[in-house]
Amino acid sequence: MAGGMTPAPQGNGTGYRAIVGPLLIPTWVMIGIFLVLPVLLMAVYSFLTKEFRGGVVWDFTLAAYDQFFLNRGLFGDEPPVIEWTYITIFWRSIWQAALATLICLIVGFPTAWFIATRPARTRAVWLFLVTVPYWVNLLIRTVSLKFLIRENGPLNESLMALGLITDPLPLVNTNLAVQLGLFYSYLPFMVLPVYAAVERYNFALSEAAADLYASRWVTLREIVLPVVKPGIIAGCILVFVPSLGAFLAPDLLGGAKTFMIGSLIDEQFRGSQGNWPFGAAAAMILMTLVLIVLTVYARAQTKGDAR
Amino acid sequence: MSTAIDIRSVVKRYGTATALHGVSLSIADNEFFTLLGPSGCGKTTLLRCIAGFEDVTEGEIRLFGQNIAGLDPNHRPVNTVFQQYALFPHMSVLENVAFGLKMKGVSLSDRTARAGRMLEMVHLSAFADRLPAQLSGGQQQRVALARALAPEPKVLLLDEPLSALDLKLRQAMRVELKTLQEQTGITFIFVTHDQEEALTMSDRIAVMSQGRVQQIGTARDIYEAPVNRFVADFIGETNLLEVTVDRIEGGIARVTLPGGHTITCPTAATTPGKHHISIRPERLSISAAGDLTATVERVVYLGTDLQLLARLTTGEEFHIRLQNSARAQVPAPGSTVALHLEEGAARLLAD
Known part of the structure; x- marks a missing residue:
C-alpha cells in the first residue's frame, strides 16, 4: 500500500499489453461481482x-x-x-471506533514489538496464539464475553471473592463493555500488520539514534514510529473501519445509549420493522x-x- | 600526547561463551587506530563495548580519564559509522546529518548550517534533500560518515565501513578517510578484517584473534616484527617453517634451517628449542649459493610480481615473490634454485 513505487513493466510493449488484457479478466470479474455490483x-x-x-x-x-x-x-x-438523532449515532460510532482503534494500538504495538523481537522460531507460535480466538465464531465469542462480565458472572464473582469489590460492577450495557468487545474482536487486525512492519525494522537504526544522543523515548518517537508507520496506519484502518460498522458488540454488550451505526443499519433490514432504503x-x-x-x-x- | 581511550582488562561474556578475554590497550588522542582480525575475533564486540551497545562483563573503558563502562550509548561522546550505514530512511540526507546536533539541542539554523558544511566536506551538498534510498552505496557511506562527524565526537568508531563498497570505491575512500581524520583531528577507531585497509590508513594497529590482542604496533612493526604465527600469517604472506634454535642472545637468535644452513635473525622467542620462523617471500633472491634449496613447481604471473610456488628439498611448501622486472630470470618449473635470505627476511616467532 503506502510508499511503494511500482516500476513500469519493462519489455516489448505491444506483446505485453496484448497478453495482460485477457489475463486481467478474472480480476475484473471478481471486482465487478463482489465490489462494484453490490x-x-x-x-x-x-x-x-x-x-x-x-x-x-x-x-x-x-x-x-x-x-x-x-x-x-x-x-x-x-x-x-x-435531525440530530442519526448524526449523533454516527458521531458516537466514529468516536467509539476511534477510541477502540487507539486502545488496540496502545495494546497491539507492544504486543507486536514483543513478538517481532522473539527468536525467529518462537515467533510463529506467538502469532498463532494471537489468531487462536479467530477459530471461534465472532457471535459466540461476543456472547461469551457478555457472560464473563455480567453481574453474577465469573469476573464479578472472583473480584468479590477476592474482596476487591463489595457489589458487582455493572459492566454490561455500558460504553466500557462495548469498547471491551470491539477491542477483543479487532485486536489481531492491529497486531498482525504492525508485527509485519516491526519485523522488517532494522534495529541498527535504534542503535544509530542512541549513538547520536537520542534517549529511548526520543528514538521511539523520531525513528521507530515513523519507520513502522505504514504498518501502524494499516492496522488502524483495519481496526477502525470494521469497528465503525460493528453491530454485534454494541448490540450484545451495549445498551440503548450505545446504539451505533452498525446496529442502526442492521435494524433496517430486519423483518417487517425495517426500512431498506433508509438502511441503504x-x-x-x-x-x-x-x-x-x-x-x-x-x-x-x-x-x-x-x- | 594525551590518551583518548584506555581499555583496561575488558572481559565480555555471553553466557558461557567469552568474546573478549581481558583486552587492554590505550589509544592516543588524534590517532588513527585499527582493530584488525578475522571475523569472530572480538574486534566488533570491543567496538560495541566502546560505543555502549554492549556492557562489559569486567574491566574499565576510560575516555579521557573518565570511566564510561556504565553509561548508556546516548551519554557517550563517541559516534559510530555503522557497517550497513543505518541511515534513517524517512529523513533527508541533511536531516540525517543534523540528527545528532538536534539531539544535542543545537538550534535549527545552526544545525542546518553545520550539517551543510559536513555535506560539503564529503562532497554531497547537491544531495542534501534526497532520501538515503535515492543514493548509491558510496554516497550513503559518506552520509553515514558526515552524520557521525557532525556532532564533533571526541572519538569516531568505524565498524567495517568500507566492506559494502566495491574495490575502486574502497581504495578512494581509504585516502578520503585518512584525510578527514587529519583534517578534523578526531581520534578514529577503525574495525576491519582487511589487512590492506589497516596497513594503508592506520597510525597503529591492534591485531586480534580469539578475543585477545595478539600484537599492537605500527603497520611496519606488525609486518616486519610479528610476535607470533597468527600475526605473521595474517598480515601479508609468509612462509612458516619449524626450526631448531641453538642460541638466543640480545634479541638475536641463531637458527638451523631445514637443510642444515645456520643463520642469525631477530627473535620474539626467548628460549632455545623448537620454534617457528617466518620468512617473507619477497625478501628472497635467487643466487648461486643460498641458505635454502627449493624446487619450483609452478610460476604464477601477477603483473607487478611473479609468484613461485616451490617445495624445499626437505619437503615443506615454500612461496617466493620476484619483481617482474625485465632483468629477472624466471626459473622454469621443475628447476632447482638456491635462495638467499635478504636482510630482514626471517624472524623467529614466540609461538
Whole structure:
C-alpha cells in the first residue's frame, strides 16, 4: 500500500499489453461481482421508496437521505430542521471506533514489538496464539464475553471473592463493555500488520539514534514510529473501519445509549420493522465517510513520499 | 600526547561463551587506530563495548580519564559509522546529518548550517534533500560518515565501513578517510578484517584473534616484527617453517634451517628449542649459493610480481615473490634454485 513505487513493466510493449488484457479478466470479474455490483445495488436502493413489510417500491426519491438529515415534524409538514438523532449515532460510532482503534494500538504495538523481537522460531507460535480466538465464531465469542462480565458472572464473582469489590460492577450495557468487545474482536487486525512492519525494522537504526544522543523515548518517537508507520496506519484502518460498522458488540454488550451505526443499519433490514432504503442510505453515508478518511490518508502519504 | 581511550582488562561474556578475554590497550588522542582480525575475533564486540551497545562483563573503558563502562550509548561522546550505514530512511540526507546536533539541542539554523558544511566536506551538498534510498552505496557511506562527524565526537568508531563498497570505491575512500581524520583531528577507531585497509590508513594497529590482542604496533612493526604465527600469517604472506634454535642472545637468535644452513635473525622467542620462523617471500633472491634449496613447481604471473610456488628439498611448501622486472630470470618449473635470505627476511616467532 503506502510508499511503494511500482516500476513500469519493462519489455516489448505491444506483446505485453496484448497478453495482460485477457489475463486481467478474472480480476475484473471478481471486482465487478463482489465490489462494484453490490455497491451499485446499495446506491440504487438508497434512492427507492420503502414498502411496509420490508422491501422496496421502484419509485425514485431522496426520502431516505431526507429522513437521515432533516426533521419535518411528525406529519412531515413542518419547516425542516436538522435531525440530530442519526448524526449523533454516527458521531458516537466514529468516536467509539476511534477510541477502540487507539486502545488496540496502545495494546497491539507492544504486543507486536514483543513478538517481532522473539527468536525467529518462537515467533510463529506467538502469532498463532494471537489468531487462536479467530477459530471461534465472532457471535459466540461476543456472547461469551457478555457472560464473563455480567453481574453474577465469573469476573464479578472472583473480584468479590477476592474482596476487591463489595457489589458487582455493572459492566454490561455500558460504553466500557462495548469498547471491551470491539477491542477483543479487532485486536489481531492491529497486531498482525504492525508485527509485519516491526519485523522488517532494522534495529541498527535504534542503535544509530542512541549513538547520536537520542534517549529511548526520543528514538521511539523520531525513528521507530515513523519507520513502522505504514504498518501502524494499516492496522488502524483495519481496526477502525470494521469497528465503525460493528453491530454485534454494541448490540450484545451495549445498551440503548450505545446504539451505533452498525446496529442502526442492521435494524433496517430486519423483518417487517425495517426500512431498506433508509438502511441503504445510512450504509452509503458510512461508506462515503470511510472513503473520505482513506483518501485524506492516501493524499498525506503521497505527499510524504514525493518529498 | 594525551590518551583518548584506555581499555583496561575488558572481559565480555555471553553466557558461557567469552568474546573478549581481558583486552587492554590505550589509544592516543588524534590517532588513527585499527582493530584488525578475522571475523569472530572480538574486534566488533570491543567496538560495541566502546560505543555502549554492549556492557562489559569486567574491566574499565576510560575516555579521557573518565570511566564510561556504565553509561548508556546516548551519554557517550563517541559516534559510530555503522557497517550497513543505518541511515534513517524517512529523513533527508541533511536531516540525517543534523540528527545528532538536534539531539544535542543545537538550534535549527545552526544545525542546518553545520550539517551543510559536513555535506560539503564529503562532497554531497547537491544531495542534501534526497532520501538515503535515492543514493548509491558510496554516497550513503559518506552520509553515514558526515552524520557521525557532525556532532564533533571526541572519538569516531568505524565498524567495517568500507566492506559494502566495491574495490575502486574502497581504495578512494581509504585516502578520503585518512584525510578527514587529519583534517578534523578526531581520534578514529577503525574495525576491519582487511589487512590492506589497516596497513594503508592506520597510525597503529591492534591485531586480534580469539578475543585477545595478539600484537599492537605500527603497520611496519606488525609486518616486519610479528610476535607470533597468527600475526605473521595474517598480515601479508609468509612462509612458516619449524626450526631448531641453538642460541638466543640480545634479541638475536641463531637458527638451523631445514637443510642444515645456520643463520642469525631477530627473535620474539626467548628460549632455545623448537620454534617457528617466518620468512617473507619477497625478501628472497635467487643466487648461486643460498641458505635454502627449493624446487619450483609452478610460476604464477601477477603483473607487478611473479609468484613461485616451490617445495624445499626437505619437503615443506615454500612461496617466493620476484619483481617482474625485465632483468629477472624466471626459473622454469621443475628447476632447482638456491635462495638467499635478504636482510630482514626471517624472524623467529614466540609461538
